[in-house]
Amino acid sequence: MTAPHSSTRRVLVLGGGLAGTLAAAALAPHCDETIIVERHRLPTSPQPRRGLPQARHAHMLWSGGAEAVESLLPGTTSRWLSQGAHRVPLPTGMVSLSPGGWFRRWPESHFLITASRDLIDWGVRAGLDDHPRIRFIQGEPTRLLGDHARITGATIRRPDGTKETMHADLVVDAMGRTSCATRWLGDLGVPSIPESIIDAGVTYASRRYKAPAGTPTSWPVIHIQADPRTPAPGKIASIVPIEGGEWLVSLSGTRGGEPTSDSEGYEAYAAQARSPLVAEILARAEPLGPVTVTRTTANRRHHYEKLGRRMPNGFVAIGDSATALNPVYGHGMSAAAQGARALAEVASRQGDITSRGFTRHAQRAIARPATAAWMLATGQDIYYPDSRGKKPNLVDRVTSAYVHRLIHTATGDLTTTNALTNVMTLQTDVGALAHPAVLLAALRGPRLPALTGPDLTLAEQRVLNAPGRRAVTQA
Known part of the structure; x- marks a missing residue:
């Protein structure tokens, strides 16, 4: 099946979430029309939207992701901050208990953006307002058009139940974890997409709190990590400051x-983490609503990039549609943003999104930042008791031992801290951890003695010392 010939270049983006809107921004300069198809009505302000249950959980946009967003939609960071988002300096603004001990709060080298997911998504959508080449339509994709060699569009079910055939030169799958694209491609004769799954069975439970009176506006991110080397289920507790x-x-x-x-x-439950710090702080804050739970957290990757020349022209997958990550590591948005920037770079380099092999090269470029995030997430999750999927081999065990040595060293060494932060924020790939200076630091070990507790400022300690609503006992 081929689309009717047209000199107009059209891109069809399936999914109006963060990955979809950023993909549209990436491709708009290289086509005449970009249509974003979203099945739910999108709010025009930072409000909740249907189809995004993960919005009720904590989100972080690491500097590598924030810079990618800014490169695609200049002014987005200012828009977030003007609405109350926080720019948190790293490692200065994070109090973190790692598997190797408490991290020190060294001077700023990186940053992250914290805000509600509603604000983050709105800030990106607002950057597309009045864009002459981008428009949103409401509808639900039901199948892809084309054949095993080229995808030529999609069938869309509109809110009134009618179906519309929409042809396009390029279709972008940004439908997230619920995407049916692998099945639709199979129906058209595309070879099976290799898949990887590592599932530690993580359940997420989130709740909003009002910060206690007198809390500094520069309140840090608090993160109590689990230690996957211990033969017990991991328990993690985090506090992320957002707007309001x-x-x-x-x-x-x-x-x-x-x-x-x-x-x-x-x-x-928060008191059962490796430190009761989060529970002690919450005992002094006011809960604002019910607890929201989600269990859809498996690391799942569709390796489109491995299809090579069998990858059909006219189709790419981005964000969770290609690589969905355990949200506890906070890399999903950043990896999607970097994937969109990679898509823009390939489009600029090749000049024509309809050229033969464009989608193959684009999919490989999208996969590179996702690979770093995948390794960070699965390198931990693979070791938890009863984790399902791939089991660690010798290479995994050696790599894990080295990373743990780096984490231990970083508790008292600035060189190692900067290297790990570079990778964690997706500013560099994991290969940077093999730099000779980092190897030497790991061999030497921490230069400073281990901290015996969290590295809190006097203002933060005052909040912790204030009378609580109840006593906290650690299990």
């Missing part, structure tokens, strides 16, 4: 150690 003087608190546990949806037991 609120905190988004997310607790998570791997299979066998899941957090509760019960409001009464929520803070008690």
